[in-house]
Amino acid sequence: MTHKSEIDSSRRQFLNGSAIAAGLAIAPGVMLHQVANAKPADQAVSSDKRWGMLIDTNKCSKGCDACVRGCQTENGWGENETKSNPDQLAQWIRKVEVRDTSTGFSNSLPLMCQHCEHPPCVDVCPTGASFKRADGIVLVDKHICIGCRYCMMACPYKARSFIHEDLHDQLPTAPRGKGTVESCTLCVHRVDKDGDNAIPACAEACNAEGHEAFVFGDLKNPNSRISQELAKHGGTQIRADLGLNVGIRYRGI
Amino acid sequence: MKAKVHFREVLNNGTGYYGLLALLGAIVLVGLGAAFYMEHNGHFVTGMNNQIVWGTPHVFAVFLIVAASGALNVASIGSVFGIPLYKPLAPLSGLLAIALLAGGLAVLVLDLGHPDRLIVAMTYYNFKSIFAWNVMLYTGFMAVVVVYLWMMMERKMNKFTKPAGFFAFIWRLALTTGTGSIFGFIVAREAYDAAIMAPMFVIMSFSFGLAIYILVLMASFKWTDRVLGDKILYRLKNLLGVFIGAVLYFVLAFHLTGLYAAEHQTVERFILLDGGIYTKLFWIGQILIGSLVPLAMIYHPTLGKSRSSIGWACALVILGGMAQMYVIIIGGQAFPLVLFPGLDVSSSFNDGVVASYAPKLPEFLLGIGGFAIAMLMVTIAVKVLRFLPESLADAIVDPHSASDANNVAKKAA
Amino acid sequence: MAVMYKYVRSLILLAGMACLGLPLVAQSETPLPVIPEATSRFSDAQACVEPTEEMRKNHMNYILHQRDETMHKGIRTRQHSLEECINCHVPAEDKEGQPMRIESKEHFCNSCHSYAAVKIDCFQCHADRPVGKTAFHPLTSQAPGKTDFHHSDADTTVSANTLEVLAEEGKLQ
Numbered sequence: 001m002t003h004k005s006e007i008d009s010s011r012r013q014f015l016n017g018s019a020i021a022a023g024l025a026i027a028p029g030v031m032l033h034q035v036a037n038a039k040p041a042d043q044a045v046s047s048d049k050r051w052g053m054l055i056d057t058n059k060c061s062k063g064c065d066a067c068v069r070g071c072q073t074e075n076g077w078g079e080n081e082t083k084s085n086p087d088q089l090a091q092w093i094r095k096v097e098v099r100d101t102s103t104g105f106s107n108s109l110p111l112m113c114q115h116c117e118h119p120p121c122v123d124v125c126p127t128g129a130s131f132k133r134a135d136g137i138v139l140v141d142k143h144i145c146i147g148c149r150y151c152m153m154a155c156p157y158k159a160r161s162f163i164h165e166d167l168h169d170q171l172p173t174a175p176r177g178k179g180t181v182e183s184c185t186l187c188v189h190r191v192d193k194d195g196d197n198a199i200p201a202c203a204e205a206c207n208a209e210g211h212e213a214f215v216f217g218d219l220k221n222p223n224s225r226i227s228q229e230l231a232k233h234g235g236t237q238i239r240a241d242l243g244l245n246v247g248i249r250y251r252g253i
Numbered sequence: 254m255k256a257k258v259h260f261r262e263v264l265n266n267g268t269g270y271y272g273l274l275a276l277l278g279a280i281v282l283v284g285l286g287a288a289f290y291m292e293h294n295g296h297f298v299t300g301m302n303n304q305i306v307w308g309t310p311h312v313f314a315v316f317l318i319v320a321a322s323g324a325l326n327v328a329s330i331g332s333v334f335g336i337p338l339y340k341p342l343a344p345l346s347g348l349l350a351i352a353l354l355a356g357g358l359a360v361l362v363l364d365l366g367h368p369d370r371l372i373v374a375m376t377y378y379n380f381k382s383i384f385a386w387n388v389m390l391y392t393g394f395m396a397v398v399v400v401y402l403w404m405m406m407e408r409k410m411n412k413f414t415k416p417a418g419f420f421a422f423i424w425r426l427a428l429t430t431g432t433g434s435i436f437g438f439i440v441a442r443e444a445y446d447a448a449i450m451a452p453m454f455v456i457m458s459f460s461f462g463l464a465i466y467i468l469v470l471m472a473s474f475k476w477t478d479r480v481l482g483d484k485i486l487y488r489l490k491n492l493l494g495v496f497i498g499a500v501l502y503f504v505l506a507f508h509l510t511g512l513y514a515a516e517h518q519t520v521e522r523f524i525l526l527d528g529g530i531y532t533k534l535f536w537i538g539q540i541l542i543g544s545l546v547p548l549a550m551i552y553h554p555t556l557g558k559s560r561s562s563i564g565w566a567c568a569l570v571i572l573g574g575m576a577q578m579y580v581i582i583i584g585g586q587a588f589p590l591v592l593f594p595g596l597d598v599s600s601s602f603n604d605g606v607v608a609s610y611a612p613k614l615p616e617f618l619l620g621i622g623g624f625a626i627a628m629l630m631v632t633i634a635v636k637v638l639r640f641l642p643e644s645l646a647d648a649i650v651d652p653h654s655a656s657d658a659n660n661v662a663k664k665a666a
Numbered sequence: 667m668a669v670m671y672k673y674v675r676s677l678i679l680l681a682g683m684a685c686l687g688l689p690l691v692a693q694s695e696t697p698l699p700v701i702p703e704a705t706s707r708f709s710d711a712q713a714c715v716e717p718t719e720e721m722r723k724n725h726m727n728y729i730l731h732q733r734d735e736t737m738h739k740g741i742r743t744r745q746h747s748l749e750e751c752i753n754c755h756v757p758a759e760d761k762e763g764q765p766m767r768i769e770s771k772e773h774f775c776n777s778c779h780s781y782a783a784v785k786i787d788c789f790q791c792h793a794d795r796p797v798g799k800t801a802f803h804p805l806t807s808q809a810p811g812k813t814d815f816h817h818s819d820a821d822t823t824v825s826a827n828t829l830e831v832l833a834e835e836g837k838l839q
Contacts, residue, residue, distance in 0.1 A: 125384075128378070175791035176791055
């Protein structure tokens with residue numbers, strides 16, 4: 001080998017190596033950009049997104065509780081508590097019938113944790129077990145929940161439930177147990193897996209019935225379906241006067 | 254020369270003392286058993302549910318905690334405001350404050366869904382939560398009062414009694430403000446969300462704490478054959494009357510303001526008129542039995558001078574105070590949340606209806622256990638250390654009093 | 667009377683000292699816990715997601731760390747996931763064909779924890795056995811061209827053999 005080719009081959013190797021390194025460095029970015037919809041499992045959630053729902057109550061009928069049953073099946077509540085009396089049973093989502101006594105107008109809507117931007121339950125929790133994730137979902141960290149029920153006192157929507165007895169046969173995606181407080185998680189296990197394509201169980205069950213009253217999506221993304229519908233039709237907050245800036249908006253109330 | 258007040262441990266060794274210890278100990282054990290039963294089975298054995306999340310144990314616990322800070326008042330009047338008549342009363346006052354707080358905290362902690370995670374509550378703090386602040390205020394109060402007692406009871410530290418007492422006074426005001434704010438900070442409930450909650454709790458503490466103090470003072474002196482002079486007793490009783498009146502004033506201000514605003518009229522109507530048990534407890538329990546009747550008894554020319562009448566007045570204040578706590582804590586939760594102002598709501602989760610609550614025995618036993626813990630602590634402490642003055646006869650307490658001879662004559666009669 | 671008291675006292679002392687000799691009389695072998703074998707291996711080289719001795723000593727730290735990561739940050743990597751521990755270590759049914767429960771001596775976690783007398787409260791909330799609906803865990807999500815593991819720092823040790831094993835598990839459930 002001549003001196004020239006030695007230099008050439010080592011230079012070639014260097015360029016090769018750099019190209020590969022650069023490729024490897026860029027590739028994850030390229031891959032991530034391709035799959036911006038779903039968050040990789042090892043990536044932390046960020047406040048770039050804020051998950052919310054828009055519920056069109058005009059599509060809700062009084063007797064229908066598909067959303068409730070969908071949530072029950074997905075999260076494993078409604079059947080396990082055998083010893084609690086009816087007032088002690090957990091309820092993550094419920095149908096509320098509203099009636100204006102002066103006009104006779106009545107309406108029906110599903111009510112669950114509203115995932116407020118300024119949640120009173122998070123403010124009052126002494127241990128920080130009730131917390132708001134960066135992406136706006138309000139959760140209970142049942143590992144550090146001491147079961148004081150102060151968050152239940154503080155929630156204006158009565159969204160939280162306390163477990164009054166030993167539970168068995170929980171679902172792996174929805175751990176729940178005696179002595180802790182729980183509420184709607186906006187199907188966070190689905191959200192983390194499917195991102196923008198996620199659909200909470202209540203919405204899925206509603207769609208299965210053909211009512212399509214729920215829209216789930218990223219409130220911070222102006223191009224998401226929920227943002228577009230909110231911009232077009234508007235959406236009301238329940239108890240907007242409290243200034244909580246909730247993530248669940250309604251049409252038709 | 255001014256007569257010195259001597260302190261002496263309780264020397265009783267008879268069946269009376271040990272019988273009291275055994276009785277209190279038994280009640281404590283029953284209370285602990287109730288707590289274990291609740292923790293082991295889960296709260297389904299209680300009357301609490303997802304609408305009324307805080308029940309009878311919390312009524313007892315908050316009452317005890319509020320009374321604890323009020324019990325320290327007597328010592329504060331001596332150390333902070335410098336009234337010499339109250340100084341001999343100070344050690345018992347400090348002891349009672351610690352004991353009542355311990356009893357109240359025991360009930361509160363044992364009712365938690367996960368009492369085994371108490372260490373979590375003491376290590377993870379969310380400083381936006383008034384509850385978290387209260388954990389520190391309550392435990393700190395214990396330490397502050399222990400130091401205060403030390404300054405009082407060790408002669409060479411007596412020069413620090415005044416600053417320690419001042420610090421304890423400020424701390425206890427912060428503590429009661431924090432306790433009232435537990436409710437005052439809640440925007441969700443119509444019956445709470447009011448700035449007056451914190452000062453109202455402070456005033457309530459004055460009244461409940463003093464009532465318990467007077468009862469404990471009278472009982473401990475009677476059972477140890479010590480002389481409790483009229484002078485001190487009447488001063489304390491009259492002070493209690495002032496505090497009862499102050500609480501009535503705050504309650505009046507609270508409800509009048511509520512009645513004025515259209516927004517609050519529904520909840521006021523609920524408490525004052527058609528809330529069933531809550532209305533009864535408010536008018537008959539809190540106002541009549543807890544305030545008006547004791548006031549009458551205290552300021553009545555003859556009744557106000559009778560020991561048994563004074564004792565009963567204190568007991569009625571305590572009962573009325575418990576009723577007041579029940580109305581605030583449970584009545585406030587029973588009133589339905591307002592989701593759509595002006596509209597009727599109904600659901601499968603008790604929306605729009607007054608929540609029902611029937612206390613069950615384990616809750617009540619746990620609450621009584623808290624009282625027993627406090628009294629047990631006092632009973633043991635007065636035997637071990639010199640909390641009780643040997644005598645609070647008029648002559649010793651205030652030798653310059655002109656009515657000394659008359660009182661001594663009355664006592665002999 | 668005083669002599670009697672001294673006599674009783676020395677008798678009690680003697681009895682107490684005699685008890686100290688019990689271990690000599692007792693069986694010389696310490697009973698060991700019977701720990702059930704897992705249903706699959708992590709890889710040829712390694713039985714579990716971390717070396718066995720490491721897991722024996724520190725499994726609680728991995729669990730604690732993962733729980734905070736998942737709970738607060740939504741990080742759901744599978745390597746230290748409690749659900750995956752259960753899927754691998756705990757069969758859905760016990761020897762009698764009944765659903766496996768944490769109270770059973772055959773439960774992997776309980777077999778050692780009951781022996782060591784260390785109470786755990788994980789299963790007050792968490793499912794104590796694999797549940798059919800979620801036991802199948804596809805390695806790739808629906809999004810095209812995506813494989814979680816290659817982009818994460820945590821999952822660097824997943825070998826081809828493991829992928830095979832995990833996929834096999836999914837089919838069996």
